[in-house]
Amino acid sequence: MKVPISWLKDFVEIELPVDELAHRLTMAGLEVDEIRFVGLPLPGSGGDGKPGQPVTKISGIEWDPEKIVTAAVLEVKPHPNADRLVLCELDDGAQTHIVLTGAPNLYPYKGLGKLEKPLKVAYAREGARIYDGHQPGQALTTLKRAKIRGVESYSMICSEKELGISESHEGVIILDDEAPVGVALVDYMGDAVLDISLTPNLARDANILGVAREVAAITGKPLRHPDYDFRAEGAALDDMVSIVIEEPELNPRFAVGLIREIEISASPYWVQRRLHLAGMRPINNIVDATNYVMLEIGQPLHAFDYDLLVKRAGGKAPTIITRRARQGEELTTLDGVKRRLDDFTVLVCDTLGPVAMAGVMGGLETEVTENTRSVLLEGASWNFINTRRTVNAQKLPSEAAYRFSRGVHPAMATRGVGRGLEMMRRWSGGVVYRGLVDNYPLPPVDSVVEIGPPEVRRWLGIDLSAVEIAEILERLEFKTVVQGERVLAATPDHRLDIGTGVIGVADLMEEIARIYGYERIPETRMADELPHQLGNPEFEREERVRDLLVNLGLQEVVTYRMTSPERESRLLPDPSQAETDAYVRIANPIANDRNVLRRSLLSSLLEVVERNARLGERLALFEIGPVFHALPGSDLPEEEARLALALCGRRQPPAWQASEAAAMDFYDLKGILEGLFSALGIEGVRFEPPGAAEGVSSSSFHPGKCARLRLGERELGWMGELHPLVRAHYELPDAPLLAADLSLAALLECIPAHIQVEPLAAYPPVLEDLALVLDEAIPAERVEQVIRAAGGRMLKGLRLFDVYRGGQTGEGKKSLAYSLTYQSSEKTLTDEEVLKIRQRIIRELEKELGAKLRA
Template sequence: MRISLNWLRELVDFTITPEELAHKLTMAGFEVEDIEDRRTWADGVVVGKVLSCQPHPNADKLRVCEVDIGSGTPLNIVCGAANVKTDLFVPVATIGTYLPKVDLKLRSTKLRGVRSEGMICSLAELGLEKESSGIHSFDPESGPLGGDVRPLLGLDDVILDLTATANRADALSMIGIAREVAALTGATLKLPEVPESNIPGGNKEVLSLKIAEPQACPAYIGTVIENVKIGPSPDWLQQRLQGAGIRPINNVVDITNYVLLEWGQPLHAFDRQSLQKVTGKDSLTIGVRLAKTEESLKTLDGQTRNLQPQALLITANDRPVALAGVMGGEETEVSAQTQSIMLEAALFDPTAIRRSARSLGMRTEASGRYERGVNQAELELACRRAIGLISELAVGAGLVNNLSCSTESIKSKPAPTSIAQEIADNRPNQSAWTRSIELRLDRVNQILGPIDLGEELGELQPEDIRTILTSLGCEIKPTEEEGIWLVTVPPYRYRDLEREIDLIEEIARLYGYDNFSIELPEETEPGYLSIDQMLTRKLREALRGAGLTELVHYSLGKAEGDGQIKLRNPMFSEYSALRNDLISGLIDSFQYNLEQGNGALNGFEIGRIFWSEEDGLMEADSLAGIIGGDPTVGRWVNSGKSEPMTWYEAKGMLESVFQKLGINVEYQPDCRDSRLHPGRTASLWVQGDRLGTFGQLHPQIRQEKGLPDAVYVFELDLDVLLDQMNQDEILTPVLKPYSSYPASDRDIAFFASTKVSVAEMERVMAKAAGTLLESVELFDQYLGESVPEGQRSLAFRLIYRAGDRTLTEEDIESVHQQVREALTEKFQVTLRS
């Protein structure tokens, strides 16, 4: 928001320089982006009177003027403006004047052989307009000749370009900034005088209200003002609007914009005759409702808007005439022919206005304020302020006698006797605009820490806190307990002062962040990673070492199955539910990578998954990966043909990760996931806990998505994996010396049922062999001729070794026989060797 310091000084009596004020506001949380010193734009430009105006002897479009600037001898000035003529009072830039907006320093010069001793200026040359068709002229009674033009043009001002945070809706008005400056500087606040309402009672035959969306529009005031005289606004009003970056239009519209800047309350003026013409009736029912399908409205910017169902409308006899809280309609705008207006002052719900403006891709000064939330308590005040200015600047004698006001509450109560009475009836309960918050002195000092008192440190005192909060408009009452107050928040800070911590922030902001101690505590503890963070980093290293790339996906995805947590208002259907696994995102990434010509993707992701159960909503951390494509680096050995990765090759990549982490994982047949091949899927187990799933993608999914012949995925429970990694023997491995004695190997072959897993057999063999068994390795499997139905032929190699001696044949044979007997007893195998 652009803040005029001249205007601000009328509201708060401060004496500090613009630079000091900008620093205070910035330190208080209001970023001052620019200081626009308009006093430099016309330094040296004075009021002059054109005494004569003659054609230039050597140029058709130039004039030679004699201009009196009160110095005794008239200046001879060559001017090219078409509107220059005798007896005009004009701004004159004298010799030596620098005009920064056009980067020109005036010097005495000759133009086509005629000496020119200055320049008659346009508003563009003074920085007040982008383009000007001619020179500017003053009223003859504007001031003495030779006087400074800056007060006449509003250039004796400094503008601060200030940005307020989203929670400070009150700072989007001059009154709000004045309150802030008064609190920061201790200066006296002087609010503008607002006349009391003396308007006759409402006449429902002239104007009535019908609010179809009471939540979106909790309060509405409609005031009919007759005998309005439309014309230009006075200079002071135009200059204030221009300083704020708003283009003056006419006196009535300018007044609504002025009140918007002053109080932060958007207003809108309708041409009453146009409303009657649009509806075809003399009596008007002003309504507030949502747009219907295929409705449209031509707004003040000349564009025809196709309205969406979220758009909130102002209607006249149910016909759209304005976008509520955003922009008025072109058909009912105030123009030079307007004789009677209907002034709207309303409260609109921030969410409703945000949806309405977003549905049409619009953002205006009014919608920006409604979206943040306007001050409900000062709605009537802003309305009376606008009516008072209209009566002063836009209506002749007999205003009160010719005014009619019709307002009707949402509950259709009888018409009141005045606007003031109507607001008292319609507005929410006064207690809804204020709240009381308990504030503890100990908590303030605990949060903010010590303050710098020069040579020593101290604490904020109760009187300091009381002074700061009182300057913000808060009421402070002590409680029965010492050091605890009950702070009542003023209505204009109702939206952002909600909790004790908000009050503490205000205390720090007003006292000054730079006044608190910046010393660090005497003893500081160096930062460190938690055990889960260290183990997760180790896990990532192992996965990257196996050739997998880490991927990151959104936590949102399509709503495809049961148990997913679905969003109530998703922005896109592709992101309408929280993901309940990581595999789906990895498959989509694999497909996208292929479609982009990047080849097969080997990657992993660590992320959070979410699901719904009878007990409620659940979440957990998960690890998933995808492996596919030809594992060979070069294809020259295969004549350029790609070879699909086998199940064992993919399993070997995962096994290398487990081996590096020091975890022994067992594989069991599994077919619960319909996305995976039923005969090539295994569940992973570690010490009796289910770790996850590993398997090949189902051929049907592979065919639908155009994936290679063999793609493998795995998904692991990260908590189970980290728990296994967090064991002492893994975190701190014990050195085991190598045996200096030779090893002996024995093979064992047998027929076993296909229903028995190799892992179970290896576990039984290890238990039967005891400490002499160093390792067990499956090296052959056969299914075919000479193998009984329902069985398979397996061959294992067992390595035996002792750490203190060389094993004899008797040592090995006795242990090996125990292994044979255990397999026969446990699994009824048929031994072949």
């Protein structure tokens, strides 16, 4: 919302510097994104008591009062050497100049001799700083003396672009006839435009009057209302038009007025300038009047060519009908587009059919053209939801729809029509019919809220008396009655956002806080009782897992939840086997490769490995996050927390000294997982080779180099080296890729509440080594089980320290070497006792596994 200060001053006195005003508005919730200066002096050196303190983005141009002035063109003469240039004899109040210009809008005056009515213009003298009209954008330039086609030039008649008013450089500004001559232009029409971004609740402020009301409330100045009366010199309107409203819920009010004998022309310059500054393009005096009133008081208006309506009615007085669009109905809007209408779209029709999409855009057939002589001016109110849906469905945002889709109070309708008719009368010379035709079947109930000091104390923590509360609300035009310590506040008839009961109290609380000033509310610490300290054990455990993985040398990553089945199918040796039905699908994906919610965390993680393949010689990554499974019979999918790890590349980072350059393998990943489980106090996790129960999740792994992780009956997930066929789907570094895909929820459930500490041994341990030769096929886990079972409770420690193949072990055999620790918590073990245990272990190994002691 662009608000020229000069327009604001029509309704409220402003003493504050512009940037201070912007600051105050911003604090009160009308955020000023930018101040664009169009003539008024730029802030900077201070003078507002806060030198150099910035407030918001500042842009624009200031007009030097000595060098840029109003002037009168007395005569327009041809240029001796150029058809496209003219020489203007100009009076700048001090002297006469010959000014060279190529402005096409002066050509019609060429060669007419002394003008009967001199043209008022904006004149820049030598040395003036203005924008270069020939450069794109806004490039400042200083006017210098030059010779153009043999004629000396040192000054300029300015276009809007050169003065920063608009982008228009088609011709020079021709001011209204009333303009004085020789006055500093900044004093005549210097301005600054506040660009305010309005939150949705501030619909009432989407107009100059609304902002002026806020300024008045903030600064304590009175608000001057515009005049809604119009001079009517024509006949009574009554029989000229009738109105039928089919659904008052959709159209609570519809009012029209009529003006005839208008002459379509350009609006006065001051109107055009205001429209430009407010961000709208001037069209003609009739269209401009509708836009001007909309910008000024927030009531959108629509102008119909009345004679065309009469023609459509067969020469009779037209009947206006408002209703829902019917199935398949169409309307060509004034942008020339034929539109198919939805059943939520509200239409303005006559007996022949639709003539406008209510509140959004008029129809082409009945629009105002150069030939229009009579205008039927509509001011209505429309259901904001239907307007919003229509705007979205038709992708047709407009200034009118912006306001209607946020809600315009029906009381504004007749005010808008009245003011619009008066503007049209003044600017087009027409005659206005007496009265309006006003159909108002559904006036809103303006709420009355009861409030008092206790509520203000309870919500805001400040003490205000009933009188002070009433005074604040009156500044926003609430009508208040103070009864003792209670205030009854009636909502003014320009806003629809105040509720009733406790909601109304909250609504008023916001207004009281805004106008009182958020900055004046003291900062306090909560005096309320402390809540129950429930903690969040699941979250705390998850955070612990993160910390441990970081301690184990892994980098955390966080990836997108959205992916595509194609991306995830790369995880399968044969992507065509992917199940695509089980996905949770996005109805409106932002990209084709982000059209479902992920089912695999590992897939996301491998994409990160791929992305960084060329960067790191050692990649060690993990992610914790949800995957999503559609649940039959449920509205919402299951969100399963998972943990994925990926390792690839050197075991240790490269260094100038020798470091372990070998690539990480299965046992690096297993070691990290064992480290994690141990740190979490989880004991007994089994790494099982894939058996008959191979699930989908395992097919991504090399069948000989992967393991299923289980704790008791609980499935934790899979880990291992990536399947070579899966690997081929990714661009990975030239080293084994180790990955784990685990259920975080299952893992967290395994964490014991406490770690049990064993007492430190008081008696010395006996250490010895045991080297075995046994069949290759026997897993190490099995050997360990047998040793532990045979060793009993005196066997305190067991550690594999060597695996050896070849040499004397023989074909199909391997040698495992263990270091054993015997220890009793009750006494020092004797050699005989140790020997007995040792022999038992060797016997059992031989019996169970056919293992022999290595020679």
